[in-house]
Amino acid sequence: MEGDAVNSVRLCKTYHSKDAIEALKDVNINVSRGELFTLLGPNGAGKTTFLRIIATQLLPTGGDAMVLDHNVVSEAEEVRKHIAVVPQDVATYNNFTPWEYAYYFARLRGIRASDAKPKAEQALRAVDLWELRNRICQTLSGGEKKRAIIASVLSSDADVLMLDEPTSGLDAVARRAVWSALRELVRNGKTILLTTHMMEEAEMVSDRLAIVNKGSVVASGRPDEIKGLVKEKFRVVISGDFSQLSSYAEVAKLGDRSIVYVKTQDEAIDLLKATLKMNLRAEASPVTLEDVFVKMVGGLNNHENQ
Amino acid sequence: MRISKIVRDTLIIAWIKSYPDFRRNPLFLLLITMISSIPLFFIMIFNSGGNMIVHGLIGAMVSSVGFVGVMAGIQDISWDRYVKIREMIVAMPVHPASYALGIALAPLLVSIPSLIFFGALIAALGFMTLETLTWTILSLVITWAAMSTLGFMISTYLLKSSMMVLSNLSNLLGIGLIFIPPVYYSEAQLGGLSWLSIIIPTSNAAGLIRSHMGLLALSAENVIVRWAVLIAMTVVFIVLTSVKAKWREN
Numbered sequence: 001m002e003g004d005a006v007n008s009v010r011l012c013k014t015y016h017s018k019d020a021i022e023a024l025k026d027v028n029i030n031v032s033r034g035e036l037f038t039l040l041g042p043n044g045a046g047k048t049t050f051l052r053i054i055a056t057q058l059l060p061t062g063g064d065a066m067v068l069d070h071n072v073v074s075e076a077e078e079v080r081k082h083i084a085v086v087p088q089d090v091a092t093y094n095n096f097t098p099w100e101y102a103y104y105f106a107r108l109r110g111i112r113a114s115d116a117k118p119k120a121e122q123a124l125r126a127v128d129l130w131e132l133r134n135r136i137c138q139t140l141s142g143g144e145k146k147r148a149i150i151a152s153v154l155s156s157d158a159d160v161l162m163l164d165e166p167t168s169g170l171d172a173v174a175r176r177a178v179w180s181a182l183r184e185l186v187r188n189g190k191t192i193l194l195t196t197h198m199m200e201e202a203e204m205v206s207d208r209l210a211i212v213n214k215g216s217v218v219a220s221g222r223p224d225e226i227k228g229l230v231k232e233k234f235r236v237v238i239s240g241d242f243s244q245l246s247s248y249a250e251v252a253k254l255g256d257r258s259i260v261y262v263k264t265q266d267e268a269i270d271l272l273k274a275t276l277k278m279n280l281r282a283e284a285s286p287v288t289l290e291d292v293f294v295k296m297v298g299g300l301n302n303h304e305n306q
Numbered sequence: 307m308r309i310s311k312i313v314r315d316t317l318i319i320a321w322i323k324s325y326p327d328f329r330r331n332p333l334f335l336l337l338i339t340m341i342s343s344i345p346l347f348f349i350m351i352f353n354s355g356g357n358m359i360v361h362g363l364i365g366a367m368v369s370s371v372g373f374v375g376v377m378a379g380i381q382d383i384s385w386d387r388y389v390k391i392r393e394m395i396v397a398m399p400v401h402p403a404s405y406a407l408g409i410a411l412a413p414l415l416v417s418i419p420s421l422i423f424f425g426a427l428i429a430a431l432g433f434m435t436l437e438t439l440t441w442t443i444l445s446l447v448i449t450w451a452a453m454s455t456l457g458f459m460i461s462t463y464l465l466k467s468s469m470m471v472l473s474n475l476s477n478l479l480g481i482g483l484i485f486i487p488p489v490y491y492s493e494a495q496l497g498g499l500s501w502l503s504i505i506i507p508t509s510n511a512a513g514l515i516r517s518h519m520g521l522l523a524l525s526a527e528n529v530i531v532r533w534a535v536l537i538a539m540t541v542v543f544i545v546l547t548s549v550k551a552k553w554r555e556n
Contacts, residue, residue: 039344052393055393055396055397056396056397057393057396057397057555057556076401080397080398080399080400081399083397083399084397085393085394085395085397087390087393087394088390089389090390090393090394091387091388091389091390092327092389093389093391095326095327095330095331096322096326100322100326104318104322105394105398106322106399107397108315108318108319108395109398109399110311111401129321136330149394152394153394162397261448297356
């Protein structure tokens with residue numbers, strides 16, 4: 001749609017190696033300006049392929065994709081002026097400091113030296129690395145290195161940021177620092193396209209998200225809308241051997257625990273009462289994004305669907 | 307993209323790639339000088355007279371730019387691909403030429419201290435005039451271009467090889483192109499096979515420098531042919547690399 005930050009129409013990508021592998025099949029995604037959009041999917045779903053095409057790193061085999069109304073194939077040079085990318089599993093130059101990452105990558109984007117310095121400082125403060133700015137990356141932890149790379153993107157002043165699993169390998173505190181920085185950028189009008197397989201991350205930071213599986217979009221919308229796509233609205237986690245499991249349609253068995261999915265709050269309460277009578281431990285809550293995700297990508301069957 | 311932006315980005319990338327060595331790894335600069343000096347020790351020990359030391363110093367200069375040139379082309383690019391910095395740069399408003407030139411320029415900057423050291427020794431021995439200095443710089447710059455693009459070409463054609471294979475290959479190439487052919491010694495010692503030195507950029511450049519310093523007798527036509535071969539090989543390497551190299555993947 002015209003005016004979107006990112007827009008793909010029937011985007012396809014087939015890798016031709018020994019066998020043809022369809023990584024993307026007719027993917028339609030639109031990301032509005034100033035929103036944080038997440039691609040959520042299992043490993044190998046096609047998230048990175050999509051991101052790399054949008055980031056002008058990889059050519060599609062079909063369909064169209066636009067970034068800020070510029071075609072990613074025919075106007076790649078124009079697209080690159082507006083984007084900044086953190087690839088998956090990116091590593092650092094060990095003898096570089098976070099300051100050098102933030103400053104020189106800003107300079108490479110054409111930002112003048114006098115402007116690059118405050119932007120680098122702002123970016124390093126945003127990811128809580130200002131105090132460590134002059135330490136070489138070799139002496140930083142894995143999370144600090146990752147944040148140094150993220151700072152190099154934040155200092156770029158790009159309109160659309162694309163981050164491929166930016167928080168993988170980070171501890172909870174570092175992860176939240178990154179989330180906070182990303183949401184702050186969105187508040188300042190930036191658009192962010194993120195990929196992740198972490199449900200908590202997708203739910204916490206996304207304005208909207210798309211669930212991608214086997215190269216296709218299986219659902220998209222706000223996190224609450226996605227959760228509303230399944231009939232079962234509540235989950236009851238039961239510890240121990242619950243004899244009435246077979247009377248429920250949606251059950252995921254996790255060793256000695258079972259997750260039973262029910263449609264209404266009343267059903268959840270009835271189930272809790274039944275388990276209490278049997279002296280079993282049980283806990284009810286609304287379904288999570290992970291429950292919906294597992295159901296949509298067919299993972300429930302992997303857990304002895306009853 | 308404006309030329310000024312391409313030039314500026316080239317310099318930034320060269321600086322990014324070389325500045326940490328200048329600032330934090332000065333031993334690396336010493337290492338380049340030392341590696342290039344190793345044959346000089348043997349020349350001094352087994353000095354058979356004449357101008358063997360000057361021959362060796364010329365070889366050391368060619369080695370300084372040649373060894374790091376081929377290493378940069380292969381190792382830096384494969385390393386950037388491994389750490390995915392290259393992917394980040396592809397998605398930036400940076401021209402591919404800036405990236406290639408910046409990567410190639412960085413080792414040249416790093417080898418400048420050793421070039422100055424060897425050049426000063428040659429001057430102290432009375433073989434460096436303004437004219438020979440000009441020819442020497444020209445030969446070294448073309449050798450650097452040839453060796454860097456050779457490295458680029460190899461890393462481009464061996465895109466899927468592992469870091470370890472590429473690293474070993476770059477070391478083998480460095481040794482094969484610098485220590486075996488007549489780079490440290492005069493090609494006159496090869497007798498009837500001296501023409502072989504023309505087809506290897508490093509020994510060709512060393513021969514040209516020797517010729518301009520009066521250490522090797524070459525006819526004017528021969529000098530022109532050798533310059534033409536050196537430049538032509540560099541152009542071929544550039545064309546072969548640019549045909550295969552892809553900034554964006556298919």
